[in-house]
Amino acid sequence: MARFHSIVQFLLATLLIASCGQVGTITGGAVDETAPTPILSEIEPPMASKNTYPDEIIIPFDEFIALNKPGENIRLIPNDVTLEPSIKRKSLVLEKTEGEWQENTTYAVYLNRAVKDITEQNDSLMVYVFSTGPFLDSLQTAVKVVDAFTNQPLEDITVGLYENKLLDDTSIVEPRYIASSDEKGVAVFNYLKKGPFYAYAFQDENRNNRMDPTEKRAGLDEQVYGDTSFVTGPIMRLMPPSETGEWEVLSNEVIQPASWCMSFSKPMDTSIVFDFLNLKPIGSEWNVFRDSVTYYFLNKNNSGNYGVIIEDGERKDTITKKFFFKTPYTYEVESNIKNYTLQASDTLTLSLKEPILEYDESLMKATYKTGNDTVFKPLEFKVNRIDDKSLKVIHNLNVDEVEFTIYPNGLNGYNTNQKDSVFINYNVQPIEKVGNLEVEFDSIPPYGILYLMDAKKNVLDEVIFNGVEDQSTIFQNLQPGRYSFYFVIDQDRNGWWSTGNLFTSKEPEKTMWFMSPSTVRANWEVKTTLSITESIQTEPD
Template structure:
């Protein structure tokens, strides 16, 4: 009996011990670590003067790693050669930096790591940690701050480089294209405020660049730029605005290509109105030619009636810049571009948007007797037509009714193109919704110093243009029959009175035309009548 009791007690103790061990080994799910790593020491110390070494070590109180460091690390002034950072891909309690450049004398260098140093477990960032040293006997301590915005879009890009160039005998208007700045920082994520630190007294030029190639230079083809017109004198207490815009690319032409047996395409940069295309090759009198801009593309198409030839020699002249290029286009076996027509709207059409017949080849004429427009009861609808030879479309103008189904029929010969080709029989069906399916919006725009003309626009959430009204004087801005959804409203101040928004130009020292955005999205529901007041602030 005693042995049984002892055996029972033994088993009980074993189970109890095992249970307690199991309890000790069970995770408790304690609070998540949100503490960023802390720097414990640096070799050489932060803010070192008379720096002469090539290596820097930064020690932390826990294991750290580098995350997206190529984008996050900003070195000011920029180095010619990217320093080597280690460890890459592994965690360690220190980060080592090996400098491969010969450093400038009497210069303060700043390494801003952004969000690039994180702890190993939770990836808590050591936000905006900076390591500073000077090759001279003091640390430059002046600062410059400001705000970055986008000239056209409501939201500014992230990772905008803010660049400061010292104005000296080597500086000119094109320096930003050719060499990195003296000082640089960037905005992170959705931040719009910037601050340049550890600056030296002097006169400077300030730029903001969305640097697509990350080369610390301005590339007009890919980058947005903003600039401050005035010279900046440090020290200063002023806050500066950088308004980023994409320039119209300088004039240029691509090598032309024979895309079809009746079409040679000329891609270009700049403005099509300044470009003149002429043939140097003698063309038979029986061959007809026409030059037309391709819809929504920076391409000019040279249309011609096909004939036997080996090649064509062209001159392309920019009459504004007095620049002339010569190109030879060899004949090759490609298909003939034949007439294809389509409608600008299909299905549910917008009641307040134009309805156009579009063509891929140049339209030259139409016969309205061969075009029939009918409603859902097969009753013919009166309409008028206008041929736009610039946009290469045929515009239909008729009284659009709500809750209606339409059918448009074109019999052969309704439209004729440049090659005397006519359409086949074709029919298009489209419809309108009831007025109750739409919403109506009225914008009242207030402001004491509005300079007219202005362009009032509505876009969708993505920024795609939906409607616009051009105003030369104060008025109510009424947008009827809008599809339900979220809208953005903006006002363009048409400074040069050409009916569109104009971007800026750095070398011309021209800022883009001003745009003001309504602060909130405007929600519009079906069968709503909505009035919003847009207060413009100077």
């Protein structure tokens, strides 16, 4: 205890220079020798003053200084008054312009790189502390913030301590104390009263110190208390907003040749009406979550605008988007051929960047070679439509090399016609060049979805486990390489990971990550075991 109080006294006797977890909080580290240095003996009121209600705070420096984004980088905690910053010669002056200091309260002013010199632009991290009462609050606490989906620690997440519970995310109430998570996800609070407090975390994108409806958030059911010492406290799982509340447009862009893409802050119910103002779309494509959509238009102009009225019964909003393309769109056919190879057991897929108006199988041709053939021979094939923009070409895969040709007008889009022949040449990968991966859990997992990822963490496949008897599965015809997995406990059985609701105490669905790679070799079947028990019992790193 004596050691702790000596540390506190040292902190209050100096302006500390370093980075740390609290917003503007500075808790040790190497001093930047070229940064402006405060003249401690001339600060008014003096550092660690008690029973003081200052109208202005004056912090002199040893050189001429300039302000660096003071609105963002100067923080008063608790935020009971407004401090207006200014520079007078070599001093930073913070004048109280609004609000009143509260009795028996310890205040900390954090200068998070808000002061820099005017020559080299070196900046400083500092904290100034005083109290309106007869003593300085010196209690601490800390929490850890992780992503609710990945379980990984999150940096630069705002964590607030509130005196009362938040009832919704439209409140203008700001936290009594505020901190920011560091690279390990830890947010540290200093100079606290005993409490109790309610802790909420949010991704404060607009830096207004409040949880807004579209921001990711987390909360703790148990209350938080200040203490004379602490270990990293409870885990806060940061999650997207729940699907309740009003929708917002998150993105809005036009892509050539004539596609309008929008994403929303929540899934859009099928009852919501989209009434287009000028051009009517010829098709649309929603993602599986129904929170993003692409509309396709018959429009060959390089400039213009799209507009739609979105009405959900209680609300009617008009969304518009102007567009201008400097160069005309060039017709292009995309395929799933990689490095001139069609992967084993795959099917040739052809796509346009707009809906397909028509295709003519008689204007397509396939030829092949096998073994020591010196000339290509005709190859029978069949073309089937996959969706509005894609076709699949089915042919015998027991060949070595294929030349596929689409002659002019063999594949036309609504806005672009095929004027030139398209040639797609590829080798067919033999089945012996791939392997199988059997995955078995050490116990029957809950109802959920197992996702297979490649070395770049791209999701390649998914399998649903019924939670009753399913305990293993086989991923077939995988390319040689390293694979990992994650499992979503799909409590609502909607087929994907679901967020929670902070204000109804609904937790986001849990995920388990199995990042130790499993290696697949050509013409081998490999088996790996995933431990459900260890994953459930292990806290995020």
